[in-house]
Amino acid sequence: xxxxxxxxxxxxxxxxxxxxxxxxxxxxxxxxxxxxxxxxxxxxxxxxxxxxxxxxxxxxxxxxxxxxxxxxxxxxxxxxxxxxxxxxxxxxxxxxxxxxxxxxxxxxxxxxxxxxxxxxxxxxxxxxxxxxxxxxxxxxxxxxxxxxxxxxxxxxxxxxxxxxxxxxxxxxxxxxxxxxxxxxxxxxxxxxxxxxxxxxxxxxxxxxxxxxxxxxxxxxxxxxxxxxxxxxxxxxxxxxxxxxxxxxxxxxxxxxxxxxxxxxxxxxxxxxxxxxxxxxxxxxxxxxxxxxxxxxxxxxxxxxxxxxxxxxxxxxxxxxxxxxxxxxxxxxxxxxxxxxxxxxxxxxxxxxxxxxxxxxxxxxxxxxxxxxxxxxxxxxxxxxxxxxxxxxxxxxxxx
Numbered sequence: 221x222x223x224x225x226x227x228x229x230x231x232x233x234x235x236x237x238x239x240x241x242x243x244x245x246x247x248x249x250x251x252x253x254x255x256x257x258x259x260x261x262x263x264x265x266x267x268x269x270x271x272x273x274x275x276x277x278x279x280x281x282x283x284x285x286x287x288x289x290x291x292x293x294x295x296x297x298x299x300x301x302x303x304x305x306x307x308x309x310x311x312x313x314x315x316x317x318x319x320x321x322x323x324x325x326x327x328x329x330x331x332x333x334x335x336x337x338x339x340x341x342x343x344x345x346x347x348x349x350x351x352x353x354x355x356x357x358x359x360x361x362x363x364x365x366x367x368x369x370x371x372x373x374x375x376x377x378x379x380x381x382x383x384x385x386x387x388x389x390x391x392x393x394x395x396x397x398x399x400x401x402x403x404x405x406x407x408x409x410x411x412x413x414x415x416x417x418x419x420x421x422x423x424x425x426x427x428x429x430x431x432x433x434x435x436x437x438x439x440x441x442x443x444x445x446x447x448x449x450x451x452x453x454x455x456x457x458x459x460x461x462x463x464x465x466x467x468x469x470x471x472x473x474x475x476x477x478x479x480x481x482x483x484x485x486x487x488x489x490x491x492x493x494x495x496x497x498x499x500x501x502x503x504x505x506x507x508x509x510x511x512x513x514x515x516x517x518x519x520x521x522x523x524x525x526x527x528x529x530x531x532x533x534x535x536x537x538x539x540x541x542x543x544x545x546x547x548x549x550x551x552x553x554x555x556x557x558x559x560x561x562x563x564x565x566x567x568x569x570x571x572x573x574x575x576x577x578x579x580x581x582x583x584x585x586x587x588x589x590x591x592x593x594x595x596x597x598x599x600x601x602x603x604x605x606x607x608x609x610x611x612x613x614x615x616x617x618x619x
Contacts, residue, residue, distance in 0.1 A: 245576070249548045249583025249614050250603075251291040251517075252284055252592060253347070256314050257298035257355065261589040266317035268324045273315070274332060280589060281336055287592065287600055288608020291343035293412050293473075293585060296330055297398070299360070300353040300367055300384075304330035304406070308398050310363035320363030334407055343614055345410040345471065346402055350395050350453065352416055354382035367394070376429060379422050386418060386449045387432035396456050403464040410469035411461055415519060417450050418501045420494055446501035458512040469514035469617050473550055473585070474504045476520045476534055478541070488537040491528040508543040514617045515545055517585050521552030523561035524570065531571060539580040545618050548583040549575050556596035565597045572607055582615040 254261045262280055263273050284292065296303040301312035301319055305328055310320040315329065323329065330346070337344040353368050354360050357380055362368065368375050368382055374391050375382050384391045399411055418427060429446075437445050454472075461470050479487035479497045486505070487495075496502045507513050518538050522529045538547055551571055555562040575584050586592060592600040 245610070245612055247582075247613050247615050248576075249291060249515075249546070249585070250289050250608055250612075251293050251343075251345070251548065251583070251585035252289050252589050253550075253585060253587045254280065254292055254294045254589045255298075255587075256295040256303060256312065257349075259314050261593075262294075263315065266314055268316045268321060270323040270325055270327050273323060273329060274327075277329075277333055278336060280593070281340055281342070283593060284589070285340050285342065287604040288611060289342065289586075290612065290614055291345060291409075291585075292337055293345040293347050294333060295347040295349075296402070297346075297348040298352070299349065299355045304328055304402070306398070307401065308394075309367065310365055313361040317361075319361040320365060330402075330406055338407070341611070343409040344407075345412040345469075346406070346408040347412040347414065348399065348402075349416055350413060351384040351386055351391075351418075352381060353384055356380050357382055376427070378419055378425065378427055381419070383419060385429055385432050386453070387429055387436050387445070389436070392449075392453050392456060395453065396460050399457055400460050400464050403461050403468050408468060410471050410514070411457070412471045412473065412517075414473045415475040415496075415500065415502075418446055418499075421499060443498070443501065447497070447503050450501050451503060451506060454507050454512050455510070470512075471515040471517060472502075472504065472507065472513050473517040473519055474502060475500060476518045476522070476550070477529055478504055486541075489533055490530070493528075505541060505543075508541070508545050511545075513545065515548060515582075516542065517548040517550050519550035519552070519587070520571075521550065521555060521587070523555075523559075523567055525561070532574060535574055535578050535581065539578045542580045546582045546615050547580060548585050549581060550585050550587060551575075553586050553591040553596060553599055554588055556591065556599065563597075565599075568597070568599045569602055569606070572603070 256262060259265060263276055300309055302309045303312055303315055311322050313319040316323055334344045353375055374384055374388055376385050433442055433445060458470050461468050474496050477488060477490050477492035477495045479495050480492055481487040481489050496504050520531055520534050522531050524531050553568055557563050561567055575581050
């Protein structure tokens with residue numbers, strides 16, 4: 221009898237937990253990042269074989285659809301290259317193995333991916349990196365027609381990478397043209413940028429933009445000038461996107477900490493080393509206040525109780541700083557088993573529950589596809605069974 225009661229109680233508790241996890245949700249952003257740089261998520265390996273590329277992408281889409289995902293954020297321009305036939309930039313080396321080499325037989329991967337995604341009732345967000353031009357100056361495949369060869373004066377080398385000079389006005393016009401082309405030719409639901417604006421600092425090395433600063437600084441401090449450069453490209457891109465296709469959204473996925481409270485009373489109670497405002501020169505709050513972006517997806521890849529950047533503190537902080545725009549929390553399921561906190565199989569489920577129980581948060585994006593494909597810690601099963609059992613639409617953009 222006691223054994224029967226214990227079993228019944230356990231069954232009830234599991235049912236109760238699942239009911240709480242499922243919660244009545246009428247709309248929610250359930251996205252996943254599909255990284256193409258260095259073949260992190262897709263394609264599994266570079267190949268010129270069109271059918272192999274298509275089949276592997278369909279497998280990914282079908283898996284995510286089964287798991288309840290309703291949006292994919294696919295990296296289509298990882299390093300001033302293209303996963304589509306671009307009039308500006310060569311084919312990506314991570315698609316076919318050699319930069320500039322098209323797939324065989326020829327097809328348009330972006331058009332194919334958008335069509336297949338929409339066919340499954342999912343959104344397609346085109347993820348682009350604005351300023352990274354060469355992923356590794358020693359090993360990357362670089363086409364003779366790559367923009368670094370056509371306009372070498374636009375670029376700065378920092379560490380093992382080459383970047384556009386964000387202070388160069390010709391660069392801003394060029395990047396705007398690339399985005400306009402994609403929005404004008406493809407039915408993408410959004411243009412999506414991640415956290416790479418000015419690069420993360422390398423110890424003992426200053427980003428070498430002194431020449432542009434002297435030319436365009438106009439009396440501003442270098443930090444304020446760098447922020448103004450980032451502000452201006454975001455403003456231009458928002459205007460360009462809306463003029464080209466008013467239905468296309470513009471979303472940013474920044475590093476998870478805007479500023480620490482010891483630097484700014486509006487900042488979060490964190491002790492992060494890099495921050496958006498002070499190190500990456502990206503004033504996300506300004507863009508939200510000005511209405512230059514449609515949604516923000518902060519990358520909160522830390523655990524509950526993290527000593528420098530606690531997950532729960534940052535979710536609460538972002539919920540108070542959305543300025544009426546949609547906010548989707550970036551969840552780091554790739555962290556599975558990397559430390560004691562992430563060996564806890566309840567870490568990600570608790571994070572999802574926190575998202576759902578916090579005001580002004582409309583969903584989440586998982587980094588990355590490979591983590592769910594591998595079902596790390598059983599989390600793909602968990603979201604399918606306990607959290608995303610019912611398919612729901614994504615939230616409407618806030619006007």
